[in-house]
Amino acid sequence: MSTELWYALVGVVLVAVSFGAFMAHTHLFRRLLAFNIMGTGCFLILVGLAQHERAPDPIPQALVLTGIVVAVASTALALILLRRWFAATGRTTLPEEDDA
């Protein structure tokens, strides 16, 4: 098994685990963390799988860089909304998930 394929497999595991966490948790910050780990898993798959059995490829790397910028921006926005929501209501979950 090549190193690249190993990266991709780790990525698959990360995506699977964090998707489970994203669905299972109601605490918004935990869900945001799960999203970030899921993103990392995606990037590992994107870079690893594309270079498996092929020469080093700059395109997935350029894509991952763009993807990281997008993920950081989304995380920043989510953090702002989360803080505002906590300041306004004192809650860390969405209203429909109170009893969960």
Add this chain to the structure above:
Amino acid sequence: MTEPLVGATLLPLAIVVPLLWAVLTLVRPRRRPTWLVLPGLVSWLAICAGLWWQTSRHGVLTHVLGAWPEPLGIALRADGLGSTMALLTSVIGSACALYRLWTPMDADTLGAQHWFWPLFFMFGAALNAVWLAADLFNMYVGLELLGLSAVGLVAISGGANALAAALRYLLAALLGSLAYLLGVALLYAAYGSLALSSIAAVATPNTITYVALALITAGLCLKTALFPLHAWLPPAHAVSLSPVSALMSALVVKASFVMLLRIMMDVGVSIVTPSLAQGLGALGAGAIAWGGWQALRHADLKMLVAHSTVAQIGYLFVGMALLLGGSAPELAWDGLMLQLVAHALAKSAMFLAAGTLIAAVGSYRVADLAGVSRHTPMALFAFGLAGVSLMGLPPSGGFSAKWLLLQSALASGQWHWAVALIGGGALTAGYIFRVLGASFKQGTGDTFESTPFGWDVVALLLALSSIVVGVVATGPLAVLRIGAPLAGATS
């Protein structure tokens, strides 16, 4: 490049100019932003109209940014669908911007106003980036920018409800984009390309293609709010400021739908089996029934209109099923395109009119509309006209769209879609007449707020164009067929 130079240079401008105004309005916030915003709107409209005109005359336009060749460079491509959606975006965007400019600002809404315009123009740039993207990854970037600016626009309406709706929307959007990105990663790994045309040329129905398409479809359906993944949409569209609701319902859900449509028509068409296409259509029919039923029973006027969006999205997926698995794909394509355009115009008109009615009666409840017909007849008229198009009564755009879809369903021998299309029209009529009925009731008091005249004009113009587009449908439909991936759609 064989395309005329002037047409191709409009492509990057369609994204750069709104982005420029996003920066301008961010660094120069004004209490009265009219004279800052208007030039932006005019140039945005002019560029998109020029793009549409050039596409209609010269066919598909492409532009490679900085002359970097694909796949490392960024290519933009305007086919009939892309340039029509760009023009539609600029028209509806400008209408919503005018509505916003006519809104009297009091002290407590000023904070939100500061952020509205940068987000608004960013939103326009992101939509154009999606319509004009030539490959899977640029679509992803456009969709993410769109999601971020749309979430921001929902959040600035203030209040805890808006924050909760924005957070729920953001979580759904993030999950949807990651699923899409994962699908793109698999496609790239399998075929070594991101351009739809080159993937389509070599794609074979194997496991990795199926998994990739499934991930992409699931992610984009979540973002399009296809039933049963629609739960985030109604609260997000209902708590927003009225022009924001209009933009969201008219355009944002269409962006991910158009992406899915392009991927399905290029890559999916040789892969997707008729039963999978029927499955997507069945979800669409479910959306028509569920959205219509929810719209019938909601007490809140904006929730009613938002659920109507859930139902109208269903028509798009029924159209997609006919396109992928029917024997009359040309009819289905025309119907689908007209449904995209007519619903965008009618729904934006309806949300703006609903905003006016709510401002007039000072309440969100449908039951409190009693007597409003005498006070703000123009807004109610615009609401009714938009309703005519949504119901699909002739001669509106909604009628022509549903008529074409119906003909395509009958020509394919798929009668069950005809039932969904007609039943959906009946449900729509039910909730539109519920609003009209409540408005024509005799009111208990005459305590209505007066609303700006400009609001009525904007809503009425949009509603009228949703009717007119049905009468003059042949012209736009001819443009919408330019570059359409229809040749391989016969099955």
